[in-house]
Amino acid sequence: MSQATTDNKYLVDIEHERLSFFTPVGEVKALNDVSFKMKEGEVLGIVGESGSGKSVTAYSLMGLTAYPGRLIGGTLEFNGHHINDMTEAEFRAIRGNEISIIFQDPMTSLNPVYTVGNQIEEVIRLHTDKNKEEARARAIELLTLVGINEPEKRLKQYPHELSGGMRQRVMIAIALACEPKLLIADEPTTALDVTIQAQILELMMELREKLGMAIIMITHDLGIVASMCEKIAVMYAGRIVEYGTTDDIFYNPKHEYTKGLIKSIPRLDAKDHERLVPIEGTPVDMLNPPAGCPFAPRCDNCMKICLREMPPVTYFGDVHYTQCWLNQKAEAEAAAKAGKEAADE
Amino acid sequence: MGKYLLKRVLLAIVTIWAVATITFCLMNMVPGGPFLSEKAISPAATAALEAKYGLDKPFFERYVTYLKDACHGDFGLSLKQRGRTVMDIISTKFPVSARVGGVAVLVSLLLGVPLGVVAAYKRGTAIDSTLSVLATLGIAVPSFVICTVLMYFFGVKLGWLPTLGLSTPKHFIMPVFALAAYPTSYITRLMRSSMLDVLGQDYMRTARAKGLSQKVSLFKHALRNAILPVITYLGPMIAYTLVGSFIVEKIFTIPGLGGEFIKAINGRDYTMIMGTTIFLAVFMVIMLLIVDIVYTIVDPRIKLK
Amino acid sequence: MTKKNPLSLQLKFDPEDFLPATNEEKESLVVMRESVGFWRDGARRLRKNKVAMACLFVIIIIMIFAFIVPSFYPYSYSEQIQGANNMKPFEFSAEEQARIAAGEKLFPHIFGTDKMGRDYAIRVMMGSRISLLVGMVAAVIILVIGSVYGSIAAFAGGWVDLIMMRIVDIIYTIPDILLIVLLSFALKSPLKTLASIKGFHWLSVMGENLVSIFVVFALLYWVGMARMVRSQILQLKESEYVTAARALGASGGRIIRKHLLTNCIGTLIVITTLQIPSSIFTESFLSFLGLGVAVPMPSLGSLASEAINGINTFPHLLFIPSIVISLIILSFNLLGDGLRDAFDPKLKN
Numbered sequence A: 001m002s003q004a005t006t007d008n009k010y011l012v013d014i015e016h017e018r019l020s021f022f023t024p025v026g027e028v029k030a031l032n033d034v035s036f037k038m039k040e041g042e043v044l045g046i047v048g049e050s051g052s053g054k055s056v057t058a059y060s061l062m063g064l065t066a067y068p069g070r071l072i073g074g075t076l077e078f079n080g081h082h083i084n085d086m087t088e089a090e091f092r093a094i095r096g097n098e099i100s101i102i103f104q105d106p107m108t109s110l111n112p113v114y115t116v117g118n119q120i121e122e123v124i125r126l127h128t129d130k131n132k133e134e135a136r137a138r139a140i141e142l143l144t145l146v147g148i149n150e151p152e153k154r155l156k157q158y159p160h161e162l163s164g165g166m167r168q169r170v171m172i173a174i175a176l177a178c179e180p181k182l183l184i185a186d187e188p189t190t191a192l193d194v195t196i197q198a199q200i201l202e203l204m205m206e207l208r209e210k211l212g213m214a215i216i217m218i219t220h221d222l223g224i225v226a227s228m229c230e231k232i233a234v235m236y237a238g239r240i241v242e243y244g245t246t247d248d249i250f251y252n253p254k255h256e257y258t259k260g261l262i263k264s265i266p267r268l269d270a271k272d273h274e275r276l277v278p279i280e281g282t283p284v285d286m287l288n289p290p291a292g293c294p295f296a297p298r299c300d301n302c303m304k305i306c307l308r309e310m311p312p313v314t315y316f317g318d319v320h321y322t323q324c325w326l327n328q329k330a331e332a333e334a335a336a337k338a339g340k341e342a343a344d345e
Numbered sequence B: 001m002g003k004y005l006l007k008r009v010l011l012a013i014v015t016i017w018a019v020a021t022i023t024f025c026l027m028n029m030v031p032g033g034p035f036l037s038e039k040a041i042s043p044a045a046t047a048a049l050e051a052k053y054g055l056d057k058p059f060f061e062r063y064v065t066y067l068k069d070a071c072h073g074d075f076g077l078s079l080k081q082r083g084r085t086v087m088d089i090i091s092t093k094f095p096v097s098a099r100v101g102g103v104a105v106l107v108s109l110l111l112g113v114p115l116g117v118v119a120a121y122k123r124g125t126a127i128d129s130t131l132s133v134l135a136t137l138g139i140a141v142p143s144f145v146i147c148t149v150l151m152y153f154f155g156v157k158l159g160w161l162p163t164l165g166l167s168t169p170k171h172f173i174m175p176v177f178a179l180a181a182y183p184t185s186y187i188t189r190l191m192r193s194s195m196l197d198v199l200g201q202d203y204m205r206t207a208r209a210k211g212l213s214q215k216v217s218l219f220k221h222a223l224r225n226a227i228l229p230v231i232t233y234l235g236p237m238i239a240y241t242l243v244g245s246f247i248v249e250k251i252f253t254i255p256g257l258g259g260e261f262i263k264a265i266n267g268r269d270y271t272m273i274m275g276t277t278i279f280l281a282v283f284m285v286i287m288l289l290i291v292d293i294v295y296t297i298v299d300p301r302i303k304l305k
Numbered sequence C: 001m002t003k004k005n006p007l008s009l010q011l012k013f014d015p016e017d018f019l020p021a022t023n024e025e026k027e028s029l030v031v032m033r034e035s036v037g038f039w040r041d042g043a044r045r046l047r048k049n050k051v052a053m054a055c056l057f058v059i060i061i062i063m064i065f066a067f068i069v070p071s072f073y074p075y076s077y078s079e080q081i082q083g084a085n086n087m088k089p090f091e092f093s094a095e096e097q098a099r100i101a102a103g104e105k106l107f108p109h110i111f112g113t114d115k116m117g118r119d120y121a122i123r124v125m126m127g128s129r130i131s132l133l134v135g136m137v138a139a140v141i142i143l144v145i146g147s148v149y150g151s152i153a154a155f156a157g158g159w160v161d162l163i164m165m166r167i168v169d170i171i172y173t174i175p176d177i178l179l180i181v182l183l184s185f186a187l188k189s190p191l192k193t194l195a196s197i198k199g200f201h202w203l204s205v206m207g208e209n210l211v212s213i214f215v216v217f218a219l220l221y222w223v224g225m226a227r228m229v230r231s232q233i234l235q236l237k238e239s240e241y242v243t244a245a246r247a248l249g250a251s252g253g254r255i256i257r258k259h260l261l262t263n264c265i266g267t268l269i270v271i272t273t274l275q276i277p278s279s280i281f282t283e284s285f286l287s288f289l290g291l292g293v294a295v296p297m298p299s300l301g302s303l304a305s306e307a308i309n310g311i312n313t314f315p316h317l318l319f320i321p322s323i324v325i326s327l328i329i330l331s332f333n334l335l336g337d338g339l340r341d342a343f344d345p346k347l348k349n
Helices: A054-062 A088-094 A116-127 A132-145 A151-155 A164-176 A194-211 A222-228 A246-251 A256-263 A304-308 A329-344 B002-029 B043-052 B059-071 B086-121 B126-140 B143-157 B169-199 B202-209 B214-226 B228-243 B246-251 B257-266 B270-298 B300-304 C023-029 C038-048 C050-072 C094-101 C120-156 C158-173 C176-196 C201-206 C208-220 C222-238 C240-247 C252-288 C300-310 C315-343
Strands: A012-023 A026-038 A043-047 A069-078 A099-102 A182-186 A214-219 A231-236 A239-245 A313-316 A320-323
Touching (some): A012 A054, A026 A054, A026 A231, A054 A182, A099 A164, A116 A132, A116 A151, A132 A151, A164 A194, A194 A222, A231 A246, A239 A256, B086 B214, B086 B257, B086 B270, B143 C252, B169 B246, B202 B214, B214 B228, B228 B270, B257 B270, B257 C176, B270 C176, C038 C315, C050 C120, C050 C315, C120 C208, C176 C252, C208 C222, C222 C252, C240 C252, C252 C315
Antiparallel strands (some): A239 A320, A313 A320
């Protein structure tokens, strides 16, 4: 096992992470000051639309940031490892071992020219000293664990011979092969049929009960995180705009974007005339991020200051926080008034 | 897989038949028989010769006889090299071409594949650009230019390498270089672009996420997928290279099948032309079949098609 | 918890700040990147590609020399200058030197002359003209036949498609180099006969061999294009926006014009451009074997072929056409690559 190099009680501790992609047309600021912590066994949902930086955050924890992306600020810790100054070799030792990931599209995430068994056993033999037979036995055990029947037969099959749901189960088996401390699920059900989606989510929850690993659930679907996660981070344009427990987010949303997201979930108990409310507008251009709040142009309650300056963090209790000027309005107005009076006198 | 291969074999047979028919028709389209150029021959002698080679019979009858004989590997007598059968000439000339060609195939594979992988892996660097320039040059410069330039500098000016024949290993250097230049460049380019394509695939990200080293993910996961287009190219490439290049054999006076074909064309040796063409077609079709079989081994998805 | 009060230092706030922002203010913030059309976007990317632009420049220069310069060049490609055989570049024959001494101004033989006493520079230019013509005409022939055949197969579908594609498969496996040699050999005399018939005289003006080369290209080389066009159209036919257009009642012709053509055109341009060098390649190869254009018409391949016997004494006669042909093929190849990157990034092979 890995030796903890610090006595951080958190499994994941990200502070002020900044990450940019240096493209030929300019710097794309993918992450601007992202911070969050996770305890062992905790399930965190990261919600946001495409390009909000949710996947980038998770990939940077594994050292999988795609070229030309680069970490340019902040500190990242995982299970006692200082991610910032880890070498590729050190990353390799923890990838697939202490931290593993399930990707969005199981159709393309498995190598088409090798058997399922080959691809599962590969990761087992890489990180453990099991021999061929032991690895095979473990692979069968894993396939059984993820609910695949006839595991011996499946091991000899190629990915194209399996259904989408089945392939995602295989991906999960690969991810869990070395009993990771943290499992990152990057939109694991987006590419699957709705009925299969439910099965896969249920499987993940079951496995978490059994194995006790922490999970980061990346999704654009609030419905998924509601049932699964303890904490939720809502990301927009490379920032966590609101963070809190599932109850905080769903029953007491503070950011206009979160509110918009919740309004756009279809509900079974909706009244006849209630309509789904889409969030108007398009996401910001990350090449030229605005000076103020990135959501301001799409926000119904946008104020003049929102366009000019990034809002500070407002806390509601120990966990729940948001970055939105509307939550500062009352205080700021009072302060401004006091300031004005002071100036008048 | 059986059905897939059966379909392929049928297509191969139809192709050979089509080539045989086209060749036969083309050869009979040319006005003025093969003995026209030899002025000394009297009409009576021409008639006798035509009777000997069966040229006096009606078109369709000749066609049927020709196909029947060809099935047995009998392409008849050469019209110009008296007393020798076409098959006899082919079986003495082909090994010569195949020897040079075989070396050239090996060279282009052993150079092209690794160079393409390196170029893809080091994309955007000076190594990549240098390799790309060289590969583009190798594709752009016609083989007669390569041959003559090589011959001028290494054969004539410097006198380092022999320019005629194939008697020693040293004799092989220039013809092999000239033969391998195009396929090596082509394979390098093919390998580079397919490798780049594969490196961007999701399963390569999976391989990294598993913690596999660069070496393993490159050679185990990427190479086997990226090599597929090269395998497709190999079939016709091997067929052409082994049968011998007209140009290279002409310039370096190699007594191979390519040179023999040109000789037959210029001498209007119809049986020889037809025999060589069908021989190459059969050889080509067999290579394509082998490629199909190799493909099903390397890529398990093919069985479904 | 250590949260700093952001307001303690920020007395600069104005109550104004917390008034709702107007829509105009909101919109002014959204910096929309200029949306550019297909052609402009591609042209911009092409202009940025230095290699492709350099190649385009080289091609234009060669075209000027091949098509324009010969018309006012002081020598003709077939004119045999008396006593001026096998001269080195910039040399004059004894007779010409006498004329210069008499005060006459003579244009130098930049590349010297060949063994028949013909100015080599004009022969190289004419050779380039033939090579370029062959390349471009062949590319057009291939484009037309290939795309018509491919689109018919794709639109007809069913057994028509099946039979048409089997034919393509067969032509594909036929060893092309052999058949080209065979065809150009076999077509020589029938074309000659045809040229002697009234109304077909243009055949002999163009040269029977040149025509037979075109016939060869028309018969054999379109299969790659046909396959590409068919697969593109099939892919597009399945795509959602074509289904959407059909659902909205767009006519077949409109779908072809508006959707399929605009989506295929990038691919077509790229393949056609890349076809030019490969046709030039084949022509030079045939000419080198003596199956190309008829004498005294030169082509770059036949020039090189003629020069090979004198390689020891007159290497420049070999090197000049060799360099020009390599340059032409290289430039078209690199330009094709550039066009592909600019107009059709998905075609990366």
